[in-house]
Structure formats: structure tokens, C-alpha cells
Amino acid sequence: MNQEKVDKIIDRYSAKEGKGILIQLLLDIQNEFNWLPGEAIVQISERLQVPVSQIYRIASFYKVMSLAPIGRHLIQVCLGTACHVRGGPKILDKVEECLKIKTDETTSDMKFTVRRVNCLGCCALGPVMVVDNDYHGKITTVKVKEILESYD
Amino acid sequence: MARIKSTAELEEQRQEILSKRDPDKSRIAICSGTGCLALGCDRVISAFKEEIKRQGLEDKVDIKETGCPGFCEKGTIVVIYPEGIYYLQVQPEDVPEIVSETIKGKKVVDHLLYTDPSTGAKAIHESQIAFYKNQKRLLIGNNIKIDPKNIEDYLALDGYRALAKALFEMTPEQVIEEVKESNLRGRGGAGFPAGRKWETCRNASGEPKYVIVNCDEGDPGAFMDRALMEGNPHSILEGLIIGAYAVGSHEGFIYVRQEYPLAVENVGIAIEQAREYGFLGENILGSGFDFEVEVHRGAGAFVSGESSALMTAIEGRVGEPRPKYIHTTISGVWEKPSNLNNVETWANIPLIINNGAEWFKSIGTEGSKGTKILSLVGKVNNTGLVEVPMGITLRDIIFKIGGGIPGGKKFKAVQTGGPSGGIIPEQYLDSPVDFDELAKLGSIMGSGGMVVMDEDTCMVDIARFFIDFLCDESCGKCVPCREGLDQMRGILNDIVAGKGEEEDIELLEEIGETMSNFSLCALGTTAANPVLTTIRYFGDDYEAHIKEKRCPALVCKDLIAYYIDQKKCIACMLCLNNCPVDAIEGEKGKIHVIDQSKCNKCGTCYDVCPPKVGAVKKISGEPVPPPPPEEERKIKREKGEKEGD
Structure with a gap:
């Protein structure tokens, strides 16, 4: 983690201190590091004079925020209604089985993290799985393995 | 760009933009909404850029990356203007042909046109495609004509004319009166009359007042707000500024989910451009009215889309709802009067101001006016965004626009309104779609998600799916919701596992x-709606699970079994090689058998068995046929017959 980077992000909001910046700030940290490192939370707490507990409350409430480091590739399997009726749960099962981890876990080599999401809004392509920023649509259980193998 | 300071200057600016544009010049519009992006439209776009360059046509053709025109099923969508030729499912390989044939040769490329599945007729223009023909696209119709990152495109289509009209020709009270008269109801779900909300907010004491756009579209299976925010952000912004003027607000928020990165980006650009042109900031269009807006990203919580929760999140706190004994219009963000409307509601405002309440009222039903954008998804042929006049029947939406159910399957139900909505069975397909009629059926309009389900959908499983979703998303603050959902989940889990008891339904x-x-x-x-409506309309599904331990739709894992039909198996090894738990035994030329004790019912064998073979069978509520005796497992082939591979 880079203290300077965190400081820079906090600086972006310095003009608006006290006006509901905490969630936006944490989102920026999340986007920068892909998770919310504990040191960053302490740093924010000290600079903004906000209790650590309050920051954790937010960080643990929101789905986008992660309190644990995630793997190099983030896999999001859509289980929105449309994907559900088109077999999304089977895709998630297959991903879990291939990687031998459960949802919200990371492989021990830090390569993949698996999450389920509740609709990515590209229902026409269901079932959908997104790896990093690549959308894989209309996938079958057979394709899952191929897709996973294409990442290193 | 100098800020525009009067209506006259705005019209001058518009004329200047239009004069720079040659209506006869070739233009290639390519959808770059999230749906088409997922299908690889970025590769199509770069292919066009390259090809245009290669053929030396840079001065003769414009390429426009536009918002979503709705027909996601057939993406990537490319429309060639001025002819308006609609090409579907365009791949990068098709690009040279389109440029040579259509742009240069003015000929239509037949194989990229829409083909009517029943008549085989080709459709060249949007108006000839069944999916579009029965729609009324007032809000999303412009998406394909606009590059959302370029304000000039919006201005060229009369953009911000309604704002000028409101600011210079109407008092705030008249604006509110017009919106009230139009009977525009909130598109976010509850259907509360927007004009009345505005009036309450205007009359509330306390300064400053806030106006808010709710684009925390969390309903799974709904993406109409995203398409508008991504594709035509200025229409929302214009509506918001008019609303701010009407309620007397000078500060607004646009709340967008972080999960919609393109929407966040495009609305950010739109705000910057609007500020530059003088539609935001101080002294807007020289009227003396000031208004500023900022984007607030949502961090992934379904419950934060509820208005009071959303306002708490804007304050930087955990987005949980509060009791609304006092409406947010009176005490909202920082306990100040706050007027929140959904994206689609705001986008309707410029139309109402430009065309008048009478015009708006001429569309729709007695109680629900105007159009509604629906996202038609699930087991339906033409998935996508559909904008229809209120009052159209479910049947018309699903069969005329949606093209019916794929694979010759039978329609079972349609789920409307997201997790708070309900499930509507076939006998009500002729019901008109509006706020009140859907409520009568035990469902809601909600934000307009419409998930079609066929005979392969298990209603108990769907109910469990929604309850599972809501368990996850309930903030846990109040007991009935937190504990009720958890208990429901437990009971439903039991039922789908074959452990249901007769009194469960009543419970x-x-x-x-x-x-x-x-x-x-x-x-x-509303959380119990999916359960209550499935019980009401599909009680048989529940009974089968509970009494016969059978899942009629063959979905619930614990109640189904897979086996291989010995008469059909060609011993091709496909299922055997793909089975993740090595539950299939056999070899080339020897009929395969599933070991039921090892099978984890993942369904891979069923998926990989070629449809023309169809040897893997799924059953429920009946015993698995015994495997063939060893001596009958050898496949005898006729001479010359090829072995399956």
C-alpha cells in the first residue's frame, strides 16, 4: 500500500470536508487498490478525524467494498433473475468446482476471486460471467473451464 | 465555448450546429451501450474506423458511437444513415462488406438484416422490425441518434429547448401545474404522482432544497435507467434542472451505482459540457436561476435505492432506510426538503414541458399516462429494452414485441417489478400493463423489469431465488423483514430439498x-410478494414438491436425477469426459451409465450430450431406470456406420 496515494485521494475531497464524502472516498480507495487495506482505513480515520468503527461500518455494508485483498482476476458470475432462469447457478457451481473455492473466496495463488452479482444489466447475454472487464455471454458449464484457462 | 446567455443565443447555437451538419452525409451509428460492449462492439467500431481509412472515406463518412437502441438480443447494432438501414449482429468481419456495399455502393447487405422468423421477410428499417413496430419510443428512441459524450447531438435534436421554455415562459408554479396536470407518475416503482411530490417540496419550509436523480437501479433484470443514463444523459439533466427551478432548489445529486461505470462516465461528461454551455452553474441561460449538480456513486446495496436510504448514503453514512412519518420532500438530505425522482421520471419532464400536459395525457390509460420502458428478459426471443404506451397487454409485449418463447417451449409466467414484484400466470396475459392493473394481480410495475419464464422454470425455486436475494440485501434494521426473510428462506430451502411439510405453505x-x-x-x-404470488398462482408447484417430492420443471437438484437412455446413447464419451465427479462409467462402443451415488447433479452431461442424440434424461419423482445388463452395453454398429466421436 502506498500512503501517498491514499493522501492524494483524501486531498481530492478536502474542499468538501464534512459533507458526506466518506463513501465516495472509500470507493476511490477501493478502485485504486482493489480492496480497502487496513492501513488506508486508519490513515483516513486519522486525517478526517472519523472513528475507525464508522469506516468499517460502511466498508462492511457495501458490496463493492472489500476488506480482504482480491486475486489478480476478479470473476463475477451474474445471478440476476434473467441469468438465474437461464442457468446462472450452474455456472457459479462450475466456477467454484474448477477453482476449488467458494463464492467470495480467493484462490491460494491469488489468481482468482469469485463473486456473485445480482445483475449486470446485459440480460440478453445470460448467463453471463465477467472476468475483470471481459464479458463472457451465453456461456455453458463446458465453456467455463476454457474461459478460466485463458487467464494467467 | 462561451456560456449561452439567452433563448435567442441557444437557438443561434442550435442553428449553427445544424448548419455544420449535412443531412445527406453518410453516418454509421454503432451502439456502444453495455449490452453491445459485452458482445464486442468496440472491435466493430475499430474495424469501421480502419476500413473507412483504408478506403479513403474519412471525409465522406461520420462514425457515431451511440447509446443503446434496445434490441440487445441482436447486438452489435449498426444503423447506416441517412438511409436508416438497420444491421444486426454485426461482427468485425462484416465491416468491409458494409463499407463497400452500403456506404460506397448504396446497396443493402441482405444477410445482416432482420429476418422475420415466421415469414422469412427481411426488414431494412427500424419501423419494419416486429420488435420496434409495436413500441412507442419517446424516451429511448433518440439513443441511436446521439453520441452521449457530445452535447451538440442533443442540442441538434431540440435539446434544452424545454429548459429555456420553463425558465423564460413559465413560473415555477406553472411548471408544477403542468407536471401535475400531466399526471406523470414516478417510474421508480411506487408510481406516486411527480407533480404532487414537487409541490410538497416547493411548499416545505427549510433551505436549501435538494433535487435528486435516483439511478441506483438494483432490480435484477432491469436496466432501463442505465440505458438512458448511458445513452442520453442530457435528457435526464434537462429534466432535473427544470425540476430544480420548479421546486426552488439550487443543488442536486445524481446517484448512480458504481456497477454502471459507463453511466457514471457519461453523466460526468454531460454535466461538464452542460456547465460549459451555460445550462448549469450561475445564471443559467441568463435567467438568473442558479443550479449545480454532482454525481454520487452508490457502492452496491439494493436497499440504498429506497429514497430515505439513498439520502442517508448521500450524507456519507450507511444507506439504510428510516421510517417516513415525515416525507423526504419535507425532511430529506441533511433534514432539508429533498425531491427525489427516478431517472425515467426526470427524462419525461422535457417532453411534457415541450409538448404540454394534454399531449402527454393522450398516451396511456386512465390512471397511468405516458410510456414505460420495460426490460424484457429471460426466456423470450427478443430480449432487450422495450418502450410501450401504458395499457398495452402483457401478451402483446411478450409475443408481438418479444417474439414469444424460444425453443418452442410453453410460456409459464412473467415476473414483473423485480424482487418486490410478483409473478403473473398465463390466464392474465391479456391484462393491460399499468400501475393499477398490475397491482390488482398482486404484482407491481416496479421499475419495469419483466422476466419471462417458460415451462422449465420452477416457481418454488424462483421464489427461493428472490428471498435469497432479499435476505442478502435486507439491511437488518427491522425485525419483520430481517427475521421473516430468514425464516422464509429456511422453509423454502426445505421445500426444494424435498423436506417440505404440508403446513409450510400456510406458514x-x-x-x-x-x-x-x-x-x-x-x-x-413487498418482500413476500414473490412467495405469495407463486403460492397464489402456482400452488401446484408447491404441492408437487411437498407431497410428491417432485419438481415438475426438473430444476431443484435434490429432487431430480439424471440417467442415460440406453436406446439413444452412442457411447461417444462426451459426457463421460466432461463429468466433473467421474460418475459416468463406460468406454467407446460401450453404453455409458451414470453412477447415481456419485452424481452431484451438476447437469454437465445433459448439457454436452448433442441434441440430436439426446441420450441424457432428467427425471423427478420417479425411480431411475436400472442400467442395462453388462452384455447389452456393447453397441453393435452397422457396416459403414461411423463411430461417434
């Missing part, structure tokens, strides 16, 4: 009633 109904009556916010009061 589910009792819990549902308690939740509806006593939960704190709309999430809790």
Missing part, C-alpha cells in the same frame, strides 16, 4: 402477511 403466507404489515420500508413490505 409462509402467515410470515408474508406479517412482513407486509409491519416492515419499516418498502423492501420489507
Whole structure:
């Protein structure tokens, strides 16, 4: 983690201190590091004079925020209604089985993290799985393995 | 760009933009909404850029990356203007042909046109495609004509004319009166009349007042707000500024989910450009009215889309709802009067101001005016965004626009309104779609998600799916919602596992009633709807699970079994090689057999068995046929017959 980077992000909001910046700030940290490192939370707490507990409350409430480091590739399997009726749960099962981890876990080599999401809004392509920023649509259980193998 | 300071200057600016544009010049519009992006439209776009360059046509053709025109099923969508030729499912390989044939040769490329599945007729223009023909696209119709990152495109289509009209020709009270008269109802779900909300907010004491756009579109299976925010952000912004003027607000928020990165980006650009042109900031268009807006990203919580929760999140706190004994229009963000409307509601405002309440009222039904954008998804042929006049029947939406159910399957139900909505069976397909009629059926309009389900969908499983979703998303603040959902989930898990008991249905109904009556916010009061409506309309599905331990739709894992039909198996090894738990035994030329004790029912064998073979069978509620005796497992081939591979 880079203290300077965190400081820079906090600086972006310095003009608006006290006006509901905490969630936006944490989102920026999340986007920068892909998770919310504990040191960053302490740093924010000290600079903004906000209790650590309050920051954790937010960080643990929101789905986008992660309190644990995630793997190099983030896999999001859509289980929105449309994907559900088109077999999304089977895709998630297959991903879990291939990687031998459960949802919200990371492989021990830090390569993949698996999450389920509740609709990515590209229902026409269901079932959908997104790896990093690549959308894989209309996938079958057979394709899952191929897709996973294409990442290193 | 100097800020525009009067209506006259605005019209001058518009004329200047239009004069720079040659209506006869070739233009290639390519959808770059999230749906088409997922299908690889970025590769199509770069292919066009390259090809245009290669053929030396840079001066003769414009390429426009536009918002979503709705027909996601057939993406990537490319429209060639001025002819308006609609090409579907365009791949990068098709690009040279389009440029040579259509742009240069003015000929239509037949194989990229829409083909009517029943008549085989080709459609060249949007108006000839069944999916579009029965729609009324007032809000999303412009998406394909606009590059959302370029304000000039919006201005060229009369953009911000309504704002000028409101600011210079109407008092705030007249604006409110017009919106009230139009009977525009909130598109976010509750259908509360927007004009009345505005009036309450205007009359509330306390300064400053806030106006808010709710684009925290969390309903799974709904993406109409995203398409508008991504594709035509200025229409929302214009509506918001008019609303701010009407309620007397000078500060606004646009709340967008972080999960919609393109929407966040495009609305950010739109705000910057609007500020530059003088539609935001101080002294807007020289009228003396000041208004500023900022984007607030949502961090992934379904419940934060509820208005009071959303306002708490804007304050930087955890987005949980609060009791609304005092409406947010009176005490909202930082306890100040705050007027929140959904994206689609705001986008309707410029139309109403430009065309008048009478015009708006001429569309729709008695109680619900105007159009509604629906996202038509699930087991339907033409998936996508559909904008229809209120009052159209479910049947027309699903069969005329949606093209019916794929694979010759039978329609079973349609789920409307997201997790708070309900499930509507076939006998009500002729019901008109509006706020009140859907409520009568036990469902809601909600934000307009419409998930079609066919005979392969298990209603108990769907109910469990929604309850599971809501368990996850309930903030846990009030007991009926938190505990009720958890108990429901337990009961439904038992039922789908074949451990249901006869009194479970009654218990589910009792819990549902308690939740509806006593939960704190709309999430809790409507959370039981999916369960209650499935019980009401598909009681047989529940009975089969509970009494016969059978899943009629063959979905619930614990109640189904897979086996291989010995008469059909060609011993091709496909299922055997793909089975993740090595539950299939056999070899080339020897009929395969599934070991039921090892099978984890993942369905891979069923998926990989070629449809023309169809040897893997799924059953429920009946015993698995015994495997063939060893001596009958050898496949005898006729001479010359090829072995399956």
C-alpha cells in the first residue's frame, strides 16, 4: 500500500470536508487498490478525524467494498433473475468446482476471486460471467473451464 | 465555448450546429451501450474506423458511437444513415462488406438484416422490425441518434429547448401545474404522482432544497435507467434542472451505482459540457436561476435505492432506510426538503414541458399516462429494452414485441417489478400493463423489469431465488423483514430439498402477511410478494414438491436425477469426459451409465450430450431406470456406420 496515494485521494475531497464524502472516498480507495487495506482505513480515520468503527461500518455494508485483498482476476458470475432462469447457478457451481473455492473466496495463488452479482444489466447475454472487464455471454458449464484457462 | 446567455443565443447555437451538419452525409451509428460492449462492439467500431481509412472515406463518412437502441438480443447494432438501414449482429468481419456495399455502393447487405422468423421477410428499417413496430419510443428512441459524450447531438435534436421554455415562459408554479396536470407518475416503482411530490417540496419550509436523480437501479433484470443514463444523459439533466427551478432548489445529486461505470462516465461528461454551455452553474441561460449538480456513486446495496436510504448514503453514512412519518420532500438530505425522482421520471419532464400536459395525457390509460420502458428478459426471443404506451397487454409485449418463447417451449409466467414484484400466470396475459392493473394481480410495475419464464422454470425455486436475494440485501434494521426473510428462506430451502411439510405453505403466507404489515420500508413490505404470488398462482408447484417430492420443471437438484437412455446413447464419451465427479462409467462402443451415488447433479452431461442424440434424461419423482445388463452395453454398429466421436 502506498500512503501517498491514499493522501492524494483524501486531498481530492478536502474542499468538501464534512459533507458526506466518506463513501465516495472509500470507493476511490477501493478502485485504486482493489480492496480497502487496513492501513488506508486508519490513515483516513486519522486525517478526517472519523472513528475507525464508522469506516468499517460502511466498508462492511457495501458490496463493492472489500476488506480482504482480491486475486489478480476478479470473476463475477451474474445471478440476476434473467441469468438465474437461464442457468446462472450452474455456472457459479462450475466456477467454484474448477477453482476449488467458494463464492467470495480467493484462490491460494491469488489468481482468482469469485463473486456473485445480482445483475449486470446485459440480460440478453445470460448467463453471463465477467472476468475483470471481459464479458463472457451465453456461456455453458463446458465453456467455463476454457474461459478460466485463458487467464494467467 | 462561451456560456449561452439567452433563448435567442441557444437557438443561434442550435442553428449553427445544424448548419455544420449535412443531412445527406453518410453516418454509421454503432451502439456502444453495455449490452453491445459485452458482445464486442468496440472491435466493430475499430474495424469501421480502419476500413473507412483504408478506403479513403474519412471525409465522406461520420462514425457515431451511440447509446443503446434496445434490441440487445441482436447486438452489435449498426444503423447506416441517412438511409436508416438497420444491421444486426454485426461482427468485425462484416465491416468491409458494409463499407463497400452500403456506404460506397448504396446497396443493402441482405444477410445482416432482420429476418422475420415466421415469414422469412427481411426488414431494412427500424419501423419494419416486429420488435420496434409495436413500441412507442419517446424516451429511448433518440439513443441511436446521439453520441452521449457530445452535447451538440442533443442540442441538434431540440435539446434544452424545454429548459429555456420553463425558465423564460413559465413560473415555477406553472411548471408544477403542468407536471401535475400531466399526471406523470414516478417510474421508480411506487408510481406516486411527480407533480404532487414537487409541490410538497416547493411548499416545505427549510433551505436549501435538494433535487435528486435516483439511478441506483438494483432490480435484477432491469436496466432501463442505465440505458438512458448511458445513452442520453442530457435528457435526464434537462429534466432535473427544470425540476430544480420548479421546486426552488439550487443543488442536486445524481446517484448512480458504481456497477454502471459507463453511466457514471457519461453523466460526468454531460454535466461538464452542460456547465460549459451555460445550462448549469450561475445564471443559467441568463435567467438568473442558479443550479449545480454532482454525481454520487452508490457502492452496491439494493436497499440504498429506497429514497430515505439513498439520502442517508448521500450524507456519507450507511444507506439504510428510516421510517417516513415525515416525507423526504419535507425532511430529506441533511433534514432539508429533498425531491427525489427516478431517472425515467426526470427524462419525461422535457417532453411534457415541450409538448404540454394534454399531449402527454393522450398516451396511456386512465390512471397511468405516458410510456414505460420495460426490460424484457429471460426466456423470450427478443430480449432487450422495450418502450410501450401504458395499457398495452402483457401478451402483446411478450409475443408481438418479444417474439414469444424460444425453443418452442410453453410460456409459464412473467415476473414483473423485480424482487418486490410478483409473478403473473398465463390466464392474465391479456391484462393491460399499468400501475393499477398490475397491482390488482398482486404484482407491481416496479421499475419495469419483466422476466419471462417458460415451462422449465420452477416457481418454488424462483421464489427461493428472490428471498435469497432479499435476505442478502435486507439491511437488518427491522425485525419483520430481517427475521421473516430468514425464516422464509429456511422453509423454502426445505421445500426444494424435498423436506417440505404440508403446513409450510400456510406458514409462509402467515410470515408474508406479517412482513407486509409491519416492515419499516418498502423492501420489507413487498418482500413476500414473490412467495405469495407463486403460492397464489402456482400452488401446484408447491404441492408437487411437498407431497410428491417432485419438481415438475426438473430444476431443484435434490429432487431430480439424471440417467442415460440406453436406446439413444452412442457411447461417444462426451459426457463421460466432461463429468466433473467421474460418475459416468463406460468406454467407446460401450453404453455409458451414470453412477447415481456419485452424481452431484451438476447437469454437465445433459448439457454436452448433442441434441440430436439426446441420450441424457432428467427425471423427478420417479425411480431411475436400472442400467442395462453388462452384455447389452456393447453397441453393435452397422457396416459403414461411423463411430461417434
